[in-house]
Amino acid sequence: MKAGKQTTLRDQAAVSGIGIHSGLPATLTLLPADANTGIVFVRVGRNGERDREIRADVRAVTATEFATVLGDAAGPLCSTADHVLAALSGLGVDNAIVEIDRPEDPIMDGSSAPFVAAIDQAGVVTLQAPRRYIQVLKPVGVTMDDAYGELRPYARGFRIEVEIQFDHALIGRQTLALDVEPDSFRRELARARTFGFMRDVAKLWNSGFALGASFENTLVVTEDRVLNPDGLRFADEFARHKALDAIGDLTLAGAPLLAAYRSVRGGHKLNHAVLSALMADPSAFTVVEAHEPRPEIRPEAPRPRRIRGHAETGLVARAYGPDVS
Ligand SMILES: [Zn+2]
Secondary structure, eight states, X not given: OOTTXXXXXXXXXXXXXXXXXXXXXXXXXXXXXXXXOOEEEXXXXXXXXXXXXXXXXXXXXXXXXXXXXXXXXXXXEEESOHHHHHHHHHTXXXXXXXXXXXXXXXXXXXXXXXXXXHHHHHOEEEEEEEOXXXXXXXXXXXXXXXXEEEEEEOTTSEXXXXXXXXXXXXXSEEEEEEEOOHHHIIIIIXXXXXXXXXXXXXXXXXXXOOTTOOTTTOEEEOSSSBOSTTOOSSTTHHHHHHHHHHHHHHGGGSSOEEEEEEEESOOHHHHHHHHHHHHTOXXXXXXXXXXXXXXXXXXXXXXXXXOSSOHHHHHHSOOSOOOBO
């Protein structure tokens, strides 16, 4: 794959399962998209007819309680979108259509691994258009009760730093710091599963959440142990899943970030608040275009080139035609 170029899927691939909160069966289909489309969620009817569509964007978030929900004035369109978003951005897929036939994505095993497998099945191809990044220019932080989140400049790509602290013998304090690239995402984060505490289950059910949760899709934790028969995939699977969630939530920036994200005791709500704070401050970021130098002029690695304009107009505009190479 050429460095600095946008990507999409070569073919389509589908994933079917139940929604963790609704318990309802759903099929999610990933499809190729033109350059500068971004990630677009499309609700389809039972006969495959397209109903509504929403671009995966921070302004499309309508709820962050227990899951990130995307919607518009007509109501929610898709819940629990973060694990498929994490897989797409973790593997460097810039453009894709995500068709969904229910209001909630299938939870599968509670991780991003099934979506990674679907992306691998579809294949990833390079488009002609240069990749655009959102480069963070100064730190933007949000404090929320005892949680803290911050995006700060980071020239080398996208870095995630997560710290969790639970007053719990099995979890306690866990930290994880990682430069997110397709290989590291695949190896270190994609398989980390959703977790929940047994003590919260009745409350969740009474509120209409977690109706589809089971050992098949959630790490269930009691006061002193994990109830799942197969145990943990990583000793720090909890922190890894928080990192995965943050990557999914920050995909709603609409373009890959050149930034480091630090989250302390965070969750979907904090991730959303930090990204919203960044987008609300035009002096905190700029949109840069990956520039592939002509080797005879500039032999070193591709370097981002500043382009004029604001992310809102710069990213949504279809500046390039569809082309596949
Ligand atoms: Zn999650």
